[in-house]
Amino acid sequence: MSTLQDQDQALARLGGGGALLAGALFLLSLVYVYGVLAGAGLDVEMFEDQARLLPWVAEHARAYTGLWWLTLLSSLALLPAPLALHDRLRPGGRGVSRVAAVAGVGGVVFGLAAPLVLAAASPVLAQSYVQASGETRDAVEVVGGMVGDLALHLRLGSDLLLGVWLALSGGLLLRLRRSAALGTWFLVTAGLAGVVIATKPLGLADLEPFLAPVLSLAYLGLGAALLRGVGASRAAVGPTRPPA
Secondary structure (H helix, E strand, O other), X not given: OHHHHHHHXXXXXXXXXXXXXXXXHHHHHHHHHHHHHHHOOOOHHHHHOHHHHHHHHHHOHHHHHHHHHHHHHHHHHHOOHHHHHHHHHOOOOHHHHHHHHHHHHHHHHHHHHHHHHHXXXXXXXXXXXXXXXXXXXXXXXXXXXXXXXHHHXXXXXXXXXXXXXXXXXXXXXXXXXXXXXHHHHHXXXXXXXXXXXXXXXXXXXXXXXXXXXXXXXXXXXXXXXXXXXXXOOHXXXXXXXXXX
């Protein structure tokens, strides 16, 4: 029994620490974009305009790829958190908690793909763009747009799966009366993710910059909650109910 409890506590520490690190790195990436990169001349509207973005990336390749490495590390740090939260919640909602964990891990995997694509492709495309001319430059610009669209859809796929994870987990937290504040914030975050997914591809609104800090706070809150619950066994974290 003690071995099982030790494993539970180790998973909670890993997931809680990872969630805290993910939230901190996510916030750091925002500071990096709106502080460091903006100071170097980057305008967030340039992400939608390859003709402006690629020449800037060619001059600031290391700084630009640094953003995507930060994003990658943030997603990687989050990887154990869905499993740790599932371990805490499954006594009261086995089926729902399991689906939530699968969605959460899937969202993290999608979240790893987008920064890898951008970190690998953007510097190469940027150098090709500034060295090319005429139709060749136009072709590079088209490819850059395709890479950007691919990364966007990977991010939206990640947001969708993370939104499912947060919505289901938030509902369980409220139903099991574990943490009303965290559960409510999870639901708010999931709702905002849904709005971003529905409006961003259609160009109706760009709320993605607002989603990032909201997600960061959700991760920080999750990390703190998991670490506070390290001393509790799985049997003690929620009421005994039939599997959902």
